[in-house]
Amino acid sequence: MSAGAPKPEILYQSESLRVVANTLSSPLRFVSFSHMLYRDPPPRFWGDGFFAKYGLAAIGFVSARPDWFPAEEMRRAAAAIRAALARAPGERLVSYGVSMGGYAALKYGALLGVDAAIAFSPQISIAPADVARFDPRYLRHHDPALHAGMQICGADLAPENHVLYDNFWTVDRKHADRIAALGPVARFPLPFTGHAPVRALAEGHIAAPFLLRLLDPAPARASALRLMVRRTRRSTLVYWESRASTLTARRPAAARTILHAVETAQSLAPNAPIWRLALATALLNCGLSAEAERELEKIDLTARSPVDLWLRYIDCYRRIHGERATLAMMGRASAEVQSHPAFRFEEAVIRLDAGDKASAAAIVEDLWPARERITRRLRLAVLLGTLGEKEKALALFRAMAEESPNAGNLVQLAFALAEDRSGPASRDEALARLAEARTVIDPDAALWRRILLLYERLGAPAEQLAAAREAVAALPGYPDLRMELAIALERSGASAEAFAIAQRLPRERARIRRIEWLILMLRRAGREAEALALARATASERPEDLASRLQLAVLLLARDEEEEAFPHLLAVRERPGTIRADLLDEATSAFTAVGLHADAARTAGRAAVLRETELAPQLDFAARLVRAGLAPDARKFLAGVRKRLGTDPAALVAIATAYIQAGEDFRAEDLLRIVLRETGEPATARMQLIAIRARHGNWLERLSARRAAARLAASLRPDPTAWAALADLFAGLGQSSRALSAIARARALAPDSPSTALREAELLLAAGKRAAARDRLTALLDRDPSPASFARAVPLLEQCGDARPAAERWLAASPQSAAARLALARALIRAGNTEAGHAHLSRLMERRTGDAALWSATAELLLDQRDWPEAKRAAERAIANDPGNAKRARDILGMAELVGARRKGQGGSAPLDPPPRAEPLEPILGGGEAGQF
Numbered sequence: 001m002s003a004g005a006p007k008p009e010i011l012y013q014s015e016s017l018r019v020v021a022n023t024l025s026s027p028l029r030f031v032s033f034s035h036m037l038y039r040d041p042p043p044r045f046w047g048d049g050f051f052a053k054y055g056l057a058a059i060g061f062v063s064a065r066p067d068w069f070p071a072e073e074m075r076r077a078a079a080a081i082r083a084a085l086a087r088a089p090g091e092r093l094v095s096y097g098v099s100m101g102g103y104a105a106l107k108y109g110a111l112l113g114v115d116a117a118i119a120f121s122p123q124i125s126i127a128p129a130d131v132a133r134f135d136p137r138y139l140r141h142h143d144p145a146l147h148a149g150m151q152i153c154g155a156d157l158a159p160e161n162h163v164l165y166d167n168f169w170t171v172d173r174k175h176a177d178r179i180a181a182l183g184p185v186a187r188f189p190l191p192f193t194g195h196a197p198v199r200a201l202a203e204g205h206i207a208a209p210f211l212l213r214l215l216d217p218a219p220a221r222a223s224a225l226r227l228m229v230r231r232t233r234r235s236t237l238v239y240w241e242s243r244a245s246t247l248t249a250r251r252p253a254a255a256r257t258i259l260h261a262v263e264t265a266q267s268l269a270p271n272a273p274i275w276r277l278a279l280a281t282a283l284l285n286c287g288l289s290a291e292a293e294r295e296l297e298k299i300d301l302t303a304r305s306p307v308d309l310w311l312r313y314i315d316c317y318r319r320i321h322g323e324r325a326t327l328a329m330m331g332r333a334s335a336e337v338q339s340h341p342a343f344r345f346e347e348a349v350i351r352l353d354a355g356d357k358a359s360a361a362a363i364v365e366d367l368w369p370a371r372e373r374i375t376r377r378l379r380l381a382v383l384l385g386t387l388g389e390k391e392k393a394l395a396l397f398r399a400m401a402e403e404s405p406n407a408g409n410l411v412q413l414a415f416a417l418a419e420d421r422s423g424p425a426s427r428d429e430a431l432a433r434l435a436e437a438r439t440v441i442d443p444d445a446a447l448w449r450r451i452l453l454l455y456e457r458l459g460a461p462a463e464q465l466a467a468a469r470e471a472v473a474a475l476p477g478y479p480d481l482r483m484e485l486a487i488a489l490e491r492s493g494a495s496a497e498a499f500a501i502a503q504r505l506p507r508e509r510a511r512i513r514r515i516e517w518l519i520l521m522l523r524r525a526g527r528e529a530e531a532l533a534l535a536r537a538t539a540s541e542r543p544e545d546l547a548s549r550l551q552l553a554v555l556l557l558a559r560d561e562e563e564e565a566f567p568h569l570l571a572v573r574e575r576p577g578t579i580r581a582d583l584l585d586e587a588t589s590a591f592t593a594v595g596l597h598a599d600a601a602r603t604a605g606r607a608a609v610l611r612e613t614e615l616a617p618q619l620d621f622a623a624r625l626v627r628a629g630l631a632p633d634a635r636k637f638l639a640g641v642r643k644r645l646g647t648d649p650a651a652l653v654a655i656a657t658a659y660i661q662a663g664e665d666f667r668a669e670d671l672l673r674i675v676l677r678e679t680g681e682p683a684t685a686r687m688q689l690i691a692i693r694a695r696h697g698n699w700l701e702r703l704s705a706r707r708a709a710a711r712l713a714a715s716l717r718p719d720p721t722a723w724a725a726l727a728d729l730f731a732g733l734g735q736s737s738r739a740l741s742a743i744a745r746a747r748a749l750a751p752d753s754p755s756t757a758l759r760e761a762e763l764l765l766a767a768g769k770r771a772a773a774r775d776r777l778t779a780l781l782d783r784d785p786s787p788a789s790f791a792r793a794v795p796l797l798e799q800c801g802d803a804r805p806a807a808e809r810w811l812a813a814s815p816q817s818a819a820a821r822l823a824l825a826r827a828l829i830r831a832g833n834t835e836a837g838h839a840h841l842s843r844l845m846e847r848r849t850g851d852a853a854l855w856s857a858t859a860e861l862l863l864d865q866r867d868w869p870e871a872k873r874a875a876e877r878a879i880a881n882d883p884g885n886a887k888r889a890r891d892i893l894g895m896a897e898l899v900g901a902r903r904k905g906q907g908g909s910a911p912l913d914p915p916p917r918a919e920p921l922e923p924i925l926g927g928g929e930a931g932q933f
Contacts, residue, residue, distance in 0.1 A: 008043040011059070012080040017073050019081055020045040021059045022052060028215070029093050030058040031085075031112060033101030036066035036141075046101065054208045059084060061104065066138070068126055069104040070146040078111050085112055094118060094215065095158065098198050100138075102163075106179065109158030116160040116215060120198045121172045124179050125151035128404070133440040135171045136404035154183040161185040162214055166193045166242065188214070188222070190229060194242040204232030240264045241275075273299050277312045284319050293320050303334040307342055314346055323354035341367055345380060352386065361387050368392065381412075385419070401433070410437035411450055418457055427458055438467060445471075445478045452484045464488045480514070487517050499525050516547035516583075523555070531555060539568065546572050550579060554586050557593050560787050560814030566594050573599045581610045588620070594818065600624065615645050619654055720750035724759055736767045754784050758792050765799050774800040781806060787814055794823045803827040818844055822857055829861050837861070859893075872897065 012019040020043050034046040045060025059081070063069055078085075087093055095105035095117040102122030109117045125131055126138040130151045142150075163179055165172045167189035180187050190197040201207040206228055213221055213228070233239040276299050283292035301313055310333055318326040327350060330338070337343055344363055352360035364387060367380070381400070384393035397416040401409040410433045417430035434451055441447055448471035455464035468485040475481055482501055489498035502521045515538050522531035535552035538545055549568040556565035569590055572579065579587050584607035591600035601624040607617040618641045625634035727742035743760045750756055757780040764773035777793045777800070790810035797803040807824035814820050821840050829837035841861075844854055859874035875893035 008045070008048065008060075010043055011084055012077045013042075014073065014076075016064045016067060017069070017077055018042060018045075018062050018064075019059060019077050020048075020062065021081075021084055022048060022057060024052070024055060024057040026055060026057045027091050028056060028212075029087065029091060030056060031093060031095045031105075031114060032058055032060045033069065033095070033097035033104040034060070034062045035098050036063075036100040036138075038062065047096065050202075050207065061101075063100070066100060066141045067143070067146060068100050068123075068138075068141065068150070069108070070143075071107075071149065072146070074104075074108055074111065078108070092116065092215070096211075097122070098196060099123070103152070106158075106161060106163075107152050107156050109161065110156055114158045116162070117158045118162045118164070118211065118214065119179075120164045121166070121169070121195050122163060122175060122179065124175050127151065131175075132404045133406040134174050136406065136409075137171065139404060152179060152182060157183045157185070159184060162188060164188045164190055164197050166195070166197060167191055168242070169195060188225065192233070192239050192243040194238060196238065199238040200229070200233055200236050203236035203238060204229070206232050234264075241278075273301065273305075273309060274312070277309070277316055280316050281312075284316065289320055292316070296320065301332075303332060303337070305333075305337070307337055307340045310337055311342060311346055314350075318350060323350050326350055327354065357387065361389075364389070381416070385416070390419075405436070405440070407437040407441035407444070407447055410434070410440075411447060411454065414454055415450075418454060430454070430458055431460060431463065434463070434467075438470060441474075445475050445481060448475065449480055449484060452481075452488070461488065461491050465492050483514055483517060486521065487514065490521065495524070515542070515545060516551055519548055519551045520583075523551070528555060528558075532559075543571070546575055547579065547583060550583060550587055550590070553590050556816075557590055559816070560820070561816035562594060562818040563816050565590070566818075569594055569596065569599075579603065579606070581607070584610070585617070597624075612644070615641070615654060618645065718749055720746040720753065720756060723749065724756055727759065727763060731763060731766065736763065739763050740767065752783070754780060754786075754789050754792075758789075758796070761793070761796050765796060770800045774802060777806070781809070785809070785813060787817065787820075790814075790823075791819055794820075794827075798823075798827065798830070804831055818854065822854060826857065826861060868895075871895075 008020045008022050010018060010020050030047070030051060032045060032047045032051075038046050040046075040062075042062075045058075045062050047058065048060060050056075051058040061069065061074075061077070085093065093112070093114045095109055095112060095114045096119075097103070097105040098120035099122065102119030103124075103126075105117045105119045106122055123131065123135070123138065126135075126142050127147055127150045128139050128142060132139060161179075161184055163176045163185055165176045165187070167173050168191055172195060176187050179185055190200060193200040198207070201210050210225060210228060213225055276295055280292040280295040280299075283289075283295060296313075296316055299313065301309065305313075314326060314330060317329055321329075327347070330343075330347060330350075333343065345367055348360045348363035348367070351357075351363070364380075364384060381393045381396040384390075384396065394416050397409075397413040401413040414430040414433040414437070417426045417433065434454060437447075437451060441451075448467075451467055452464055452471065455461075455467060465485075465488040468481070468488040471481045472478075472485050486498040486501040489495075489501070499521055502518050503525075515534070519531050519535050519538070522528075522534065532552070532555045535548055535555060538548040539552050542548070550572045553565040553568040553572070556562070556568075572587065573591070573596060584603055588600050588603045588607065591597070591603060601621070604617065604621040604624050608621040611617045618637075622634045622638050622641070625631070625637065723742050723746035727739045727746065730736075730739035730742055740760070740763055743756065743763055747753070747756045747760055757776055761773040761776045761780075764770075764776065774797065777797055780789060781793055787810070790806065790813075794803050794806050794810060797806050803823065804827040807820065807827045810820040811817065811824050821844055825837040825840035825844070827837075828834070828840070841854075841858060855874050855878035859871045859878060862868075862871035862874055872893060875890070879890060879893065
């Protein structure tokens with residue numbers, strides 16, 4: 001205080017409160033209230049220098065601690081200074097404060113008889129019952145003995161009240177909204193000013209004119225005040241500080257804008273370490289690591305710098321230099337700083353990320369008693385869960401929810417309970433916590449969405465649908481929430497209502513996170529063209545959205561555009577855990593279609609685990625294990641499936657079929673006999689039993705099997721599927737004429753069935769009737785020229801010796817189909833036109849270097865041409881790309897190596913020299929070594 005300033009007078013003093021007045025006289029008098037951190041010694045009071053500078057009379061209430069001016073103490077002080085509060089005619093008395101002081105300025109307006117109150121960032125209360133659900137910041141300062149009836153009410157207010165706050169500071173905005181509902185309260189937002197908007201007025205040198213204009217009853221004062229703030233805010237440090245922090249939280253992608261804000265703030269306070277740290281962080285967010293490192297080197301961080309500064313420095317240093325260098329740097333801090341719980345907690349996080357789990361666990365164990373001193377307890381709870389301390393993590397989540405039962409803490413606890421999975425009680429409690437959170441949640445789209453996703457995870461569709469309707473009603477302008485409602489409606493069976501919501505959302509795809517659901521709904525509604533366009537746009541705009549890219553690949557494969565689909569499937573295979581459970585079947589089929597058999601098997605295995613109560617994914621996985629040469633594993637897996645799901649005859653027949661594929665005929669026989677005992681429709685089971693008897697019996701038992709099959713044919717109902725199965729049985733028994741008769745009966749019952757026509761062609765080929773088989777296949781392709789029909793018919797036409805016309809038709813209809821191009825290449829090479837065939841193979845290999853099926857087919861073609869070295873190289877690549885599904889490639893490799901050994905004189909005679917090639921295969925193989933993919 002300057003020497004010429006009037007000497008203050010202490011009007012009231014107690015252990016917790018003092019009241020001080022300056023001796024100035026003015027028509028406008030202020031009553032100021034200190035904030036929670038004010039600690040200037042008496043007779044100072046908050047704002048005294050400001051009031052003295054502008055010649056304003058003032059009385060200051062100064063609290064000795066953060067106690068929010070308890071009501072009983074305030075009543076005693078008010079009675080003691082009543083004479084000082086009296087005012088002459090024409091004088092105005094205005095209460096004034098920030099945060100804790102702003103609360104008191106409003107709460108005691110009527111008690112002190114002020115004419116107006118000006119409150120910056122006030123709280124309506126700090127009592128847990130009043131604000132715990134949305135503001136846990138000051139709950140630790142609440143004392144039930146001092147703060148009974150603490151919440152501001154309408155009777156507490158002055159005749160005129162002004163609340164000034166940062167509308168981007170969410171918690172302060174919620175307090176302001178609640179206070180404004182109490183009575184004559186005018187709100188004045190001051191954006192990007194943080195929790196202390198009064199700083200913006202002081203740094204802009206407009207505090208006095210602003211306050212005087214604020215108290216002016218003129219109707220145009222609001223616009224004048226806004227203009228006054230806009231003209232000066234860019235010259236204030238608090239504006240740029242708050243703008244940077246707000247943008248960082250709300251728009252992390254807008255790194256350049258944040259960088260400009262931080263640079264401006266740093267230029268206003270060039271020697272402040274906090275701003276150089278903020279500038280380094282902003283530079284890192286822009287990808288400018290070298291510049292960030294230079295800024296970091298300029299910071300003079302002493303051993304005794306505050307812990308908060310050290311933590312910010314550590315975060316930035318770690319992003320530049322990594323975990324191990326950061327751990328070494330942290331040793332520069334003082335022993336006092338290093339022993340601080342927040343510092344040690346940060347060390348635990350870094351050690352865990354560096355792979356030192358034991359040290360991290362030891363630090364967290366030591367910190368557990370001091371957990372209340374760690375401000376980032378949510379992060380601590382997550383870390384405990386990562387370290388396997390599920391019980392401690394859950395206990396911490398519970399403590400946070402009990403201390404501050406706001407929606408965020410309740411949802412976090414529900415998430416921990418959902419992860420716990422210790423039994424139905426955890427799930428029930430999680431659902432109860434989510435229901436509680438829904439009753440207290442403020443309009444928060446991100447929190448609503450998390451609630452909906454948790455309901456999905458907990459398997460509670462009814463609750464999810466009800467919550468989705470509540471979310472959309474509370475925030476109708478958020479497309480993400482409308483998308484969640486559409487998803488919930490579709491899952492509940494209300495597909496029409498779901499699609500009515502979803503079809504309006506493609507225009508807003510950039511704002512919809514779960515865009516893959518929208519694509520799926522369009523597909524299910526038969527709008528493939530729209531789904532494809534949306535999937536393409538999403539893949540271009542959001543390549544990290546792998547679920548959408550998978551659906552794009554599926555849509556492209558349906559159009560035989562395999563070359564475009566393949567890169568998307570390669571991206572999906574890198575992160576298989578991102579595939580949603582309801583898309584696993586499509587992913588498996590897509591991987592299989594492009595030759596990624598190992599990925600298809602892994603995906604099928606994941607489907608079997610996630611859908612363990614469904615039989616189809618279990619059997620599909622078992623079949624893939626068999627095809628991969630892992631029959632013993634398939635048998636073990638089927639034993640578990642039999643225990644869990646073999647409860648009805650249809651399931652037993654399906655499992656028995658899988659056992660047969662895995663080479664376990666005798667286990668299959670046991671299951672089939674059970675079916676015969678329990679069902680009145682034994683045809684399928686009886687056919688399989690007959691086939692098993694024929695495979696393992698002597699000539700007499702085979703004869704008996706033939707007679708049993710003939711009796712079964714006489715009693716078979718007119719079912720095309722059953723007659724096709726009987727045809728397979730006769731074929732297995734060596735009765736080709738009866739097999740052809742049975743399949744002809746099946747074709748007569750289902751003349752348009754492609755599968756029946758294809759099976760008939762296979763049986764005709766087995767009987768040596770190539771012309772008839774070719775006629776059947778040609779008629780099928782004329783009637784059904786679909787990609788699926790071509791894919792099955794062309795290999796059969798190759799056996800007929802005339803596949804080229806069909807392969808050309810297939811490629812003309814599906815120019816992007818790798819299978820069609822491979823089939824045509826094979827047909828051309830086998831017809832002697834190797835140059836054209838190699839040209840097609842070269843085109844395929846340019847795009848599909850990782851496709852094991854293509855490499856295996858190439859090896860087989862080269863083997864047919866007796867080009868042993870190139871066949872060996874192609875076989876090696878097939879094995880390297882898909883070792884689990886490369887039996888034929890291994891056979892080719894073995895043959896090629898054997899021939900190579902013989903040609904080097906290591907035994908035997910060399911085969912005939914291969915015929916000269918029309919074109920070297922180097923362009924096909926790419927000139928690389930095997931296994932480089």
